[in-house]
Amino acid sequence: MDDTELDSVDPPQGEERDQAPTSLLALTPQQTEAEVVARGGRAFHARSIRKHVFERGLVDYGAMTDLSARLRESLAADLPILTGTEADRHTARDGAIKLLTRLTPRRGISGSVETVYIPSLRSGRGATLCVSTQVGCPVRCPFCASGKWGLERNLEGHEILEQYVRGAQTGPLSRSVVMGIGEPLLNLSAVRFALGVVHDEMGIGARKLTVSTVGFPDRVRSLAQERPRFQLAISLHTPYDDQRDELVPLMAGVPIEEVLEAGDEWFRATGREVTYEYVLLGEETDTPDHAAHLAERLSGRRATVNLIPYNPVPGDRWRRPSGATVDAFRADLEERGLVATVRWSRGLEADAACGQLRQEHLPG
Template identity: 40%
Template sequence: MISTEKTLLGKSLEELTHWVQQQGQPAYRGKQLHQWLYQKGARSLEEISVFPKLWRNQLGNYPVGRSKINYRIISPDATRKYLLSLDDGLIIEAVGIPTTKRLTVCVSSQVGCPIACDFCATGKRGYDRNLKTHEIVDQVLTVQEDFQRRVSHVVFMGMGEPLLNLEAVISAVKILNQDMHISQRSLTISTVGLPQKIIRLANHNLQVTFAVSLHASNQVLREKLIPSAISYPIKQLLEDCRQYIAITRRRVTFEYILLEGVNDLPKHAIELANHLRGFQSHVNLIPYNPIEEANYKRPNQQKTQNFMNVLQQHKIAVSVRYSRGLGANAACGQLQSSRLF
C-alpha cells in the first residue's frame, strides 16, 4: 500500500520510489532520496545534490517533514532537551541522552498527554493531538544531527501515551529499524497500560522492550496516581502482561516511580513482590523527579535502597534508574514543552 502522507519522511523505500516515478524520474532516484532522508537527514530537497538542479527547482518547497529546533538546553550531565516546532505551530519535546557507548533519544508520541498522571508535568499540561509517523522519526534525526553521532537507542517515554497512537508508533518503530538500522531490541515502548491495547501491541510481535508504568502496588493507590487506572484493574493489567509475554516471548519491564511516603514503604514493596512473583519481568525503580505542579517528594537514597532490598529478598529482579537531564527539566515526568528551566 502506498502512503497518502504528503511529507516524504516516514515513507519506505518502495513508497519513495513510487513517488519519484510519479514525478517523472527514474526509479533509482527513490534509493537516493531514501538515503538522503534517513542516513544524511536532509531537511529539504534542495540539499539533495545528486538530484538534477532543474527538478529540485520544479519541486520548490515540497515538504520533507522535518521540524525546527525552537529551543535547546543542555543539562550539566550533557543531556540535551529540544523544544521542536511542528508544521502547525505546536511544540513537542525530545531528549538526547549520551554516554560513552550509546546515544539514546527519548521521543514523544503525542503533543501533551491525556492520561493526566498526578506526578507528571506532561499530564498537567493537557493534550492537543497525536503525532504523525514522520514527526516521531524526525525527533531521532534531529538529535542525531545535533550530536553528530549515530543514535543507538530510542525510548518512547517522552510526551504522550504511545498506545493511544499505536498505528503511528508501530510505523515509526519499523522505520527506525528497517530504514535507520536501529535494532528493535534497542527500542523501548512505555505505557501506563490501557484495556485491549497491550494485546494489540503484542500481536505485532515486535522484539522491542516493553515497559509498563505501574507506579503503585495496589489498585486504590494506582487510581490516585493514574486516573485512567479506574477502568483497568491492576489484576487485569498484569494478566494482559502475562499474555504479552506468552505471545512475544519477551519479558516485561515495570517502571515504578518512588514517591516519598506515598508508595515507597516496605509494605508497598511486599505488595509489589506478591504481584510479580513468578513473572518474567524486571522492575525499574525511579526516584521521583520534582515538578512545580505537584507536591510529591523524592525519597532519600536509603529509602530507595530499602525498597529494592525488600524486592530482592522476594526474588524480584530489580534495579534503580536515576534519571538523566534533571538540570534541564528533561528527566522522566518533567517534559511539558513550555518549561525550559
C-alpha cells in the same frame, strides 16, 4: 473499562494525514519512489534520498548532489523533509539535550513537542533518544508535568519520525525509548509507522526500541501479535488498586491484576520480559509495605522492575526519596526474588528528566 472506550483519543490516522502538509517523512519507500518518478527521477533516486535522510542525517535536498538540480528543486518546493521548527534546546551538565520543536498546526491546533537526546556514559556508544507521541497526555498522572493540560492532539507518524531525524543530527543513536509526552498505545498507528522506519531504515533493532505504556490490557495483547516486536515497559507505579486509580487516572477502574495478566500474555507470545516502571514518591509509594506488596504481585512473573525516583516538578506536592530509601526499596525487592534496577534520570536541571517533559505553549 473496555479499551474501545478510548477510541476518541486515537483518531484514524488516515483522516488526519489527509489534512497534513506533505512531508517526505510521511511517505513509505514505495510512495517516495512514485513521487520521485513523477518528477522525472528514477527509482534508485528515491532509495538514495531515503538513505541520505535516514542513514546520513541530511535534511537539505541541495546537499544531495547525486540528484539532478531540477529534481532537487522540485522536491524542495513540494516535499519538505522536516515540517517542524526547532524552537529551543537545553543541554544539561550530564550531557542530556532537550529539543523543543514547534509543530505545524493540524486542525487549528499547533503546539510543540519535546525530545531528549541522552548520550551514553560509555565512550564510543551511541545515544538513547526519548521521543514523544502526543501533544499533551490524556493519562494525566498528577506527579508528571506532561499531562498538566491533558491531550491536545496526536502526533502524526512523520512528526514522531522527525524527532528521530533531529536526534540523529545531534549525534549517533543506538537505542530509543518511547517514553516522552503522551501514551503511545493511544496513537498506535502513528507509532507503528514511525518505528517501522526507524527499525527498517535507521538500523535500530527491535530489542533496542522500548515502548512505554500505562498498560491497556486489550491493546497490550494486540501489540504482542505484531512484528517487529519491540521491548515493552508498563508504568505501574504502585501495587495498590485504589492508589493507582489516583496516580494513573485514565486507568481508574482497571484492576492491576488485569494489567499484569496482559503482561504475562505478552511474555508468552513474544518471549520478552516486561519491564514494570515504578515511580518512587517520597513517603507515598516507597514504603516497606509497598515493596512487600509489589513483590507479592510480581511473584513468579518474568519481569524487571525499573525504579524511578521522582523528578521534581514545580508546584507539585510530591517529594523525591533519599538515596538510602531508594537503595532499601530495591534491596527489599531483590531479597524477595525480583530483578530490580534504579533509573536516576539524567537531564534533571534542564527539565529533561522522566516526568519533567511538558507541552510548551509557544508564542505566535
